Amino acid sequence: MAQTQNSTLNTQNSILEVRGLKKYFPIYSGLFAQRVEGWVRAVDDISFSIRRGETLGLVGESGCGKTTTGRCILQLDRPTAGEVLFEGQNLARMADAALRPLRRQMQIVFQDPYSSLNPRMTVGQILSEPIRVHRISPDGRRYEDRVAELLSVVGLNPLMAGRYPHELSGGQRQRVGIARALALEPKFIVCDEPISALDVSIQAQILNLLEELQERFGLTYLFIAHDLSVVRHISDRIVVMYLGKVVEIAGRQELYENPLHPYTKALLSAVPIPDPLVEAKRERVVLGGEVPSPLNPPHGCIFHSRCPIAVEECSQRVPEIREVRPNHRAACIRV
């Protein structure tokens, strides 16, 4: 597994680097939607790196830009500005044709295994499609072998190749989604909320599977989720996002033991614990208000409108993200 704490952040070790990434979506107005009325700043100038073989957790509430970040990394959405360096190559500036061979190395597992599998294709067709598209194995016979192998790798019976998605349970579908991501032997996989649509009893199965596969194939994950207990379990390091910005980055243990940013603290305290005794003793920081619109984010610190420790200055100055403790960065002037 990955190196959790490495004091020198050296680029040799990182498989992916995100620098100053921005993604703005235009809002059109007018009858024929021609005039740009404003911009939704879904991702607004974020930077982080992912080390080879690690799992980087990306957490935040809906609308914070975590999914857009994942999509911009894979160039499924083209960034408005900034760099995405995959093994040193800047994907953001690359033409589609040049990107295609690199796509083999970067795959995605989606949240909803119901809508991300084509209902008219059998499991076998779903799994062999990427292999055919990338012309990895030209011999027809070998597709079937590869499909059978992929199915057994994710813990499914190879006979499932003949089934359609609707014949499978949610957990089985997500296993197919994972097998599809593995079909091209990628180095890096974006897991976008891969367990949140699944039943509780199935979630742990899929988390264990993802960890086994990481070890077996030396994979690097960007694990996007909103559930902090799940993120702590699976991640080596964690990035916390709020309203398009990174507010805190730290190693797993460091973040949970010494959360610095008031938003991280609030998120942690909102996670329910399945034990009435623990809950009875727990102080809860219930945040007031709601996440502001990314169309018109607050001035100064984006969190100041909900922050329990905000001062006058917070509404005027945008806090820089800085290293507050060793390998622990936060964007807050009060810490």
Place this chain on the structure above:
Amino acid sequence: MADLLEVRDLRTYLHTSHGVVKAVDGVSYSVAPGQTVALVGESGCGKTMSALSIMRLVPKPQGSIVGGEIIFAGRDLLTLKDEEMRRIRGAEIAMIFQEPMSSLNPVLTIGRQITETLEAHSAVSKGEARERALELLRLVGIPDPVQRLSEYPHQFSGGMRQRVMIAIALSCKPKLILADEPTTALDVTIQAQILELVRDLTQKFGVALMIITHNLGVVARYADRVNVMYAGKIIESAGAREIYENPRHPYTLGLLRSVPRLDQPRKAKLDPIEGQPPDLWNLPQGCSFLPRCRFAVGKCGQEVPPLREAGDSHRSACWVAETLQQQTVLSS
């Protein structure tokens, strides 16, 4: 104190093209006045059907209540005429749904949706209803209630819509609120807000609450009693503290052990419940949990275990409930 709600041997079946599904298969439980009871289970276990049966809102023609009694405040709801049931629904028993966007009417103002309920159930004038609606919006913490009253659901965020649902549920001062996954569609920080609000208001007005959820973690803080459902049956029922400390059914134990917990050191590996959720069209003989159970014995494949005493006001539907290792989740 006499129970406010007593469900006895309820059976609600769904008639599908693949055959009959026993969505609720002989379920019994009770809710005391002012008590908070949780009904926990995964999708398809029958928890929502059980709540819809209480409201007599089981979808027709596929669904029908084929047996049992639902005694609410001394009357069997299943024997009431439609007209009598309509007077109870929304007034004495209110419901909060999972998805506030699809359960509010998109073409009516928020104010109208609250006053509609009030006018249907009590003899109030338009002005009085409006005053009461304002008061309710303030109560559930909606800023600028005067202005918000004339706005439409799409102008509200998810959390605010759920607050409106709570206001509507409280509008006629019900004795019981059924909340079906009230926070599942909401963000973590908003979930906490809504659950705290629901708890404060139900305590303030002495309303009994039944929370239906798939997440055992969510209800630990709020429930007095927990009923766990699996494949249409209640398989364990106990006081909240008891069930978390001393689960007596392998499914409950598995649910508690499989989730990562923030208050405990990180485990190297999670301990999941193996196998797939039950196929309701094709349940195994004997105990429905058998194919996924680590503790199964020969008897489990032959006879369905009844829900029986397994401790102080603690019942479990498991043949090995007594010998099930007394391992609390804490010691694992």
